[in-house]
Amino acid sequence: xxxxxxxxxxxxxxxxxxxxxxxxxxxxxxxxxxxxxxxxxxxxxxxxxxxxxxxxxxxxxxxxxxxxxxxxxxxxxxxxxxxxxxxxxxxxxxxxxxxxxxxxxxxxxxxxxxxxxxxxxxxxxxxx
Numbered sequence: 212x213x214x215x216x217x218x219x220x221x222x223x224x225x226x227x228x229x230x231x232x233x234x235x236x237x238x239x240x241x242x243x244x245x246x247x248x249x250x251x252x253x254x255x256x257x258x259x260x261x262x263x264x265x266x267x268x269x270x271x272x273x274x275x276x277x278x279x280x281x282x283x284x285x286x287x288x289x290x291x292x293x294x295x296x297x298x299x300x301x302x303x304x305x306x307x308x309x310x311x312x313x314x315x316x317x318x319x320x321x322x323x324x325x326x327x328x329x330x331x332x333x334x335x336x337x338x339x
Contacts, residue, residue, distance in 0.1 A: 216224070
């Protein structure tokens with residue numbers, strides 16, 4: 212028995228052999244692609260869980276920052292009120308203290324003049 216083949220038969224044989232090798236190589240590639248897709252799906256699920264946790268933490272942090280901003284605002288308002296209260300106290304206490312000290316110094320000067328005046332009368336005023 213002799214095998215005779217012309218160029219076309221040989222070309223069809225080579226195409227078939229190439230297709231067979233391609234299919235044999237494609238099966239492991241498809242299996243690996245399936246595993247890759249499954250790993251990507253698991254990674255996506257883990258990422259989704261992580262993002263949910265991060266969003267929860269970010270929301271809590273935002274709430275805390277809002278509370279902290281409110282606290283800072285209240286402390287600032289309190290500082291302004293304390294400063295205003297200090298100004299009011301100084302304004303209301305300064306006048307009576309100055310008046311009282313003026314009265315004390317005036318009384319002292321008056322007593323000095325009264326007790327140290329010249330007994331001859333009509334004398335010169337002393338410069339103290």
